[in-house]
Amino acid sequence: MNSIGWFEIPVQDMDRAVKFYEAVFGQKLQLSEMDNFQMAMFPWEEAGAGASGALVKGEGYIPSHQGTVVYFNCAEGLQQELDRVEPNGGQVLIAKMSIGEYGFVAHFEDTEGNRVALHSME
Numbered sequence: 001m002n003s004i005g006w007f008e009i010p011v012q013d014m015d016r017a018v019k020f021y022e023a024v025f026g027q028k029l030q031l032s033e034m035d036n037f038q039m040a041m042f043p044w045e046e047a048g049a050g051a052s053g054a055l056v057k058g059e060g061y062i063p064s065h066q067g068t069v070v071y072f073n074c075a076e077g078l079q080q081e082l083d084r085v086e087p088n089g090g091q092v093l094i095a096k097m098s099i100g101e102y103g104f105v106a107h108f109e110d111t112e113g114n115r116v117a118l119h120s121m122e
Contacts, residue, residue, distance in 0.1 A: 007053030
């Protein structure tokens, strides 16, 4: 069993954030509303490894560089996704770097001001 089951990334402007994440990852997010919260859910496969999550706009959800960092898996190497960050309004904070036998990571700031990261084995 994986320890993490779900993550939420706070946003201020849902349209802007959805455009950014769809452009960076090349995947469509599913829009939803629950109570007073707007959500955009990342694709998820029940039999797949890892957790899924959503962008969330609502009271108490404040974008930040502080706290937990979400790492997105990039199966074919992370450079392709990292190259899409700045043209779509984000900022690269840490360029692709080796973490030895555990692969590679990179950090970026999304359009909302969150620190987010990428991981790949290549």
